[in-house]
């Protein structure tokens with residue numbers, strides 16, 4: 001199986017109790033209810049221990065004395081005690097149901113909130129299935145633990161202690177006999193816990209991997225079908241599912257062995273006690289009522305003892321689930337503003353080699369200082385979008401690997417549109433991701449109108465910068481809601497304007513207009529329609545800075561021309577960085593920056609670069625292999 005679908009493995013020896021204690025902040029608000037439920041269960045369990053004492057009175061009294069009224073009375077008491085026990089256990093369930101649903105919901109909300117705030121580098125590292133399984137299966141396991149083992153390990157402890165006190169009081173010799181298996185059972189449980197916890201961790205991790213495979217297969221169903229890969233995918237799925245099945249079987253075998261021993265040992269000693277007790281009754285050393293009471297008490301203790309293995313198994317599953325939950329929650333959030341977060345990945349965030357001014361082969365910017373000055377005297381005071389000595393290396397890239405971006409200096413003046421052109425893999429998308437701080441530069445600085453973006457509160461940054469990515473992601477919501485996500489507080493008029501600019505008027509023809517639900521990931525729309533909605537989302541908030549990653553790639557020539565015309569209107573009032581592969585998109589820009597192997601190697605107008613940069617000319621005419629063809633068809637040369 002592809003290991004890239006696996007989360008960072010962190011299975012380490014740990015104490016189940018210490019793991020579960022971390023749940024306290026979530027359990028604290030419902031501690032009163034949980035305590036009341038435990039108390040109710042203890043009362044119910046103790047009621048069950050009173051039944052043998054009533055039986056003793058019944059056998060030694062009314063039954064021995066042939067007193068029918070006494071027998072009826074005794075029977076009624078035993079019946080009443082049975083009803084009371086059942087009622088108390090039912091009450092316990094009623095008391096815990098609602099608060100435990102709340103604990104689960106609170107934990108899920110905390111996980112979801114944290115996931116939303118974690119940086120993109122975290123999501124690059126973690127497979128989505130692992131996160132899904134932590135937010136669903138694992139939290140269910142925690143709720144089951146709080147509902148059963150947490151209460152019943154306490155209840156059973158109290159019941160077993162009280163039961164043995166009754167047994168010892170009735171016949172201490174037989175009582176001691178029943179206590180004999182306790183020591184071996186404790187050792188057995190200890191061994192079980194150690195082995196089971198390792199298996200539980202592996203099983204839950206593999207379940208997360210399996211979720212990732214299912215999710216990828218569902219999302220990628222078109223590719224799988226298109227390439228006839230379903231057999232291969234099924235084999236991959238079966239292998240992983242077989243691995244999980246094997247681990248679950250080992251868990252079941254381990255639990256079965258524990259259960260068998262936990263059941264057999266008490267049965268053996270109860271059998272022995274029965275034989276010895278009968279002999280003592282025959283000798284006249286023990287009353288029949290006492291033997292009945294003794295054996296009924298011993299039998300009443302069977303379930304509390306036998307269930308220990310099962311309760312410990314759920315406890316281990318829940319401890320593992322808690323660890324997995326907190327592994328995500330412990331991931332540090334990026335600092336609000338003011339520092340380079342480095343995204344908590346252990347990546348060097350300090351300056352590294354290669355921040356020197358890039359070698360330029362092409363034309364300098366028309367205005368002095370608009371490109372190329374590494375550390376200008378008026379640092380941070382220039383309006384527009386300014387990148388100074390920006391370097392970026394993806395977290396987790398091999399030591400000594402070249403940074404993806406090196407010494408990038410670029411100044412986009414207010415109101416200017418800069419096209420970013422470069423061969424595939426040169427770092428264009430990476431550069432655009434740095435402006436809205438989806439990633440943090442490993443060196444250098446980016447400023448908007450003189451303000452370092454690392455010092456800007458994220459909300460402010462989101463107001464200033466809007467983005468449309470190459471891959472237009474839409475959500476399961478209405479077309480209008482997808483667009484309005486682009487701006488806080490935007491209204492219907494803004495929506496209409498954005499739809500018009502993005503040439504997304506097709507929305508009005510949908511069955512319910514902009515209130516039509518678009519499917520998961522917008523799959524009910526064509527690629528070009530999704531791209532236009534994504535573009536509308538980027539412009540709906542009238543951002544000061546616009547970053548567009550090849551926004552017109554999926555449009556037909558006719559629609560592209562319409563969108564370009566409308567985009568010009570927007571670009572005239574914003575400062576924009578537009579990744580462009582096609583000459584027609586380049587022609588929307590005032591100037592062009594050529595990115596080559598992570599460096600800006602030339603900046604100028606389209607025509608200047610065509611004249612002076614061989615690499616640019618090759619890209620635009622398609623002679624460079626990676627670049628678009630058909631450059632210079634008409635177009636504006638500014």
Ligand SMILES: Nc1ncnc2c1ncn2[C@@H]1O[C@H](COP(=O)(O)OP(=O)(O)OP(=O)(O)O)[C@@H](O)[C@H]1O
Pocket residue numbers: 124394404422423424425426427428429430431
């Ligand atoms: N999340 C990531 N983790 C590690 N490396 C990455 C990641 N994303 C991109 N890269 C690497 O960074 C380099 C630049 O990628 P980027 O997507 O920025 O190029 P690009 O110029 O936008 O390419 P294209 O024109 O094909 O979209 C590539 O070598 C790519 O393999």
